[in-house]
Amino acid sequence: MNELDAKPSICLRTRCYSGYLDQHDFIERYLFIKRRISNSLTREELAFLLGRTPYFTNDYEEMSNTTKLDLNDMDLLNLTLKRSFTGGLSFDKKDGLHDISHEKRMVRVTRYEYADKLEYVFNHRWVEYGANKPLKLIEPVFQPADDGGEQVRLITNELTKLLAERYFNTKRSPLDIYLMVWTAHKYRSSAWSILHLKNLIYELIRTEKLRMSNFNGHFVYQTRIN
Secondary structure, three states: OOOOOEEEOOOOEEEEEEEOOOOOHHHHHHHHHHHHHHHEEEEHHHHOOOOOOOHHHHHHOOOOOOOOHHHHHHHHEEEEEOOOOOOOOOOOOEEEEEOOOOOOOEEEEEEEEEOOOOEEEEOOOOEEOOOOOOOOEEOOOOOOOOOHHHHHHHHHHHHHHHHHHHHHOOOEHHHHHHHHHHHHHOOOOHOOOOOHHHHHHHHHHOOEEEEEEOOOOOOEEEHHHH
């Protein structure tokens, strides 16, 4: 099939959201999304690794002024999002002699949902290289792997081993647990879904083998002590 015969993608759903942000805040959020996509993580997967609820990353990426990254988030992001990406943002900070970098301006985002991708279009009111142009990011939507059952079995085995070795006698962050399990299968775990790990940890909480607590605003997990 050549390009002329190919069917155009059909948008399944459109979502719009907006917020008033200054340049620094918008650039931070835009690059957060770009880094997440570059590292092949969904919003929910990254929220789990940060020890946050999915609502946190949703609100942050959707420009909510009530949601901010703290220093722990910054440290965890540097440990989690290691894959490099190209391209930053360099808006004009002045309008004549007037500094506009700290002025809050409306940012509108439209998210187009397709079967195989999410497309984000950011409409803003700043100038970069002499022009005001919308920004666009494309996030691939990956289909679940056929070996999902095998992933769950191997992750379960590693968690069972860690419990037996009393690894969870000390409070452990989601990122700590992820690194322990993924490193044990480093030649195959790159294709695994982090949501399998999250679901299995919550099953251990449900069966009272682990408990979840809050440490400096982030979730940690530890063996339940009766």
